Amino acid sequence: MGSAAIHRRLAPALAVLTAAGLLAVATPAEAQAAANCPGRKVRTLPFSTGSVVVYKRGGYVCAVTLAGRPGVERKMSVSVRARGGRPVVDEGRYKYHAGPVTVHAGRRCVWVKGAVGGRSVSSGWILC
Numbered sequence: 001m002g003s004a005a006i007h008r009r010l011a012p013a014l015a016v017l018t019a020a021g022l023l024a025v026a027t028p029a030e031a032q033a034a035a036n037c038p039g040r041k042v043r044t045l046p047f048s049t050g051s052v053v054v055y056k057r058g059g060y061v062c063a064v065t066l067a068g069r070p071g072v073e074r075k076m077s078v079s080v081r082a083r084g085g086r087p088v089v090d091e092g093r094y095k096y097h098a099g100p101v102t103v104h105a106g107r108r109c110v111w112v113k114g115a116v117g118g119r120s121v122s123s124g125w126i127l128c
Helices: 003-026 028-036
Strands: 040-047 050-057 060-067 074-082 088-094 097-104 110-116 119-126
Touching (some): 040 110, 040 119, 050 074, 050 119, 060 074, 060 110, 074 097, 088 097, 097 110
Antiparallel strands (some): 040 050, 050 060, 060 097, 074 088
């Protein structure tokens, strides 16, 4: 087998490995959130001490609060509420993230909140 044939066979595998490595290096926190929440990312709600990443799959909405400076234990929370329902909440002292929390929203709007330390974000009604 010639050199060109080897390159043609290895190129797709090398591209996949490179993309996977770049994802892991570029955004490890969001990669962790993606592992916890199924579906596609539909919103990122940034705030001064972190961010809330929101995913949607079918009629389900999932959210994770990510610490801006991971590794230091602090109070964190995340909640998701479908319109007409009760919020699903995860709160406690975490080093990396709070959540994931998932609700079945169907076609209803959702309200997402997240906090790290004393700072927070609230989405208002979204994904309507």
